[in-house]
Amino acid sequence: MRLSKKRVQHTKGMDITPMIDIVFLLLIFFITVSQVSETNREKLDLPELKGAEDQKKTSLVLNVRQNGQIVVAGNELEVADVAFLVGKELEANGGDPGLVTVVVRIDQRATCEVPNALVKQLASQGISKVRLAVQVPK
Template sequence: MKRKKHTSADDEAQIDMTPMLDIVFIMLIFFIVTTSFVKEKGLDVNRPENNTKTDKPSKSLSIRIDENGTIMMNGREVDIRRVVANTQTFLAENNTDSAGIQADKDTEHGVVVEVMNQVKIAGIEKVSVLVKS
């Protein structure tokens, strides 16, 4: 009898992967077939359509008040008693719902509050106050 020489390659164990892959595929098929697809119950959401008008961008009314209480509306000096009339004129010419009041840090608060009230009386609800430092 002849003896076989053992080499290092023969000493390593070989694992046959075919049966394991067969079992994995059988399990995959089993889970796909037995899975039930049920429509989940819940509330249907009715989202509003986007009805924003983008044909004409709205221009905001710009009001500046300096440290002396001088009111400037769109580049013109305006008396505090004429803020309502000038705001209504601006609203007639422009489609807007906001105004920005830029006040100097040394401006009296009463003047700023009075201008805010006058703008709201004229029909603008969104009024922003900016402080110039």
């Protein structure tokens, strides 16, 4: 005697596994990109000055520490090395210095010798878009 029949229910649905894979890949991508952008911005004590909080696209971010060391993407460089990096950026932009924008972030306790040397080097390479980063007071 059979008391119950086993019923197999076939539900029609969508397999969301590929969508979950894509979401995880996008998440990994954005985490990686945000970490790279934070690497370019060294922790410095910037001078406070009223200014704009714009985040325009920059080609190169140069950090000058209190002791005068130049740091680019976590690597300590000399002014001649910066000239080489700027030359590579110029080549990447077709040799047009108007397309290269450089942000110089200077610790407020640093002397002006290294930043002046950087700006002179950039000017000798034709870079006219040099921005100095400041801390906007709250």
